[in-house]
Amino acid sequence: MDGEPKGRRSGSHEEPSVWEWVTAAGGTLLVLGTVGLMLSEALRGESTPPDVVVSVERVEAVENGFRVEFRVENRGGETAAGVKVEGEVRGGGGTTETSEMTLDYIPGRATRRGGLFFREDPRGSGLTLRASGYAEP
């Protein structure tokens, strides 16, 4: 083993480059940070059941009637799946018109947007929107 080199051991053997250390530190930070975030979420007990609130954003006349754009906010911590949104418009002559749609998923504390169509003009006083149900994913 006369070829056993001097100084090599102190060279790159087991000494990853600076950038490697930096990248590895970044990776470690990402993993531990994420894990920490999740644990804290889990431990703070933020997993409250879904609490879904629907609010109207805009009403506009369209080709075949009226479009109501709304946002749905899940104020609970858990995800709501298959959220059904129902809208009701009370017309002038005592008639009511209902429309409904389903949103696939609304994660906890997230907001989703959607729209409903009506033939009657909902811009009077008689528009109500509500979430009528959900499933656990």
Place this chain on the structure above:
Amino acid sequence: MVYPGGLVRFRSSRSASSSERALQHPAPRDHSHCKGPMGETAGAEHTGAASGSGPTRSRGERSTDREFAVGLARAFGGAIFFSLPLLMTMEMWWLGFYMSRLRLALFMLVMIPLLVALDHYSGFKETSSWREDVVDAMVAYGVGFTASALVLALFAVIDTSMPPREIVGKVALQAVPASFGAVLASSLLGGEGRAEEERKRSVGYAGELLFMTAGAMFLAFNVAPTEEMILIAFQMTEWHALALAGTSLVLMHAFVYAVDFRGQHVVPEGTPGWSLFFRFTVVGYAIALGVSAYVLWTFGRYEGVSPETAAMQSVVLGFPASLGAAAARLIL
């Protein structure tokens, strides 16, 4: 879905450093027939490295940095390549926000030792230290995170209007297979080709079991999030499940010992077939079932189902997992 080849070394074997490291461990048996990265045998490196090892310190460092940059780019490629099917699976996005935070956190932590061990066993075993393996594994995890976030943002699966929990969950879940891809990258996209077959002979029984675990995890993860998994289990009778378990075992054994895939294992002389079958195939199938069960539990698939359904789901997922386990023995 099969991934042909060994693992990434972020410091590629082309660097002077790895031949230097080889120099310090001149004894290992597998180096004598291990093809070096430049087409020389490792033995040739032993004698010839002195002539090629004279770069000044600063030049050497610069080239190490360059090697690292290349390895990093390759890892990115691998991370995206291997996790693309999952990045484009909507169940994965949904699981990212609705699965249990505790289980997701645990899952991410469980992956760390697996990545480290994979890196250890499939790198140049004699020459790399555990510390390097840990560094490599954490680099891979970082790459997995970044690659997932990038692709999910490109797909508009994540955007700034979403709550942090949703974004973090989606990226974190994808980062697991992506980091796997980053570690697997050099096999497929990198240049160390031939050394693998020689290397893997020396991993020992524990190494084989580890490879099977990794392979099972990778394939199980790829199909576990989909609804089809549940649907298939619902459609099957107990007889189907038994037949599927038997098929898994036969295929596993055949994959490794019979059908002449690249990297096929040679049956050592005097070793009876049943011994191999029990020590590797049956144990491998048990690992595949265990990994399947763990992944299913992590994804919450066991909630509110009868024990029979749970077992059925495990057998269904155990099918791809067992093939993954067998393939990993050939490839890694």
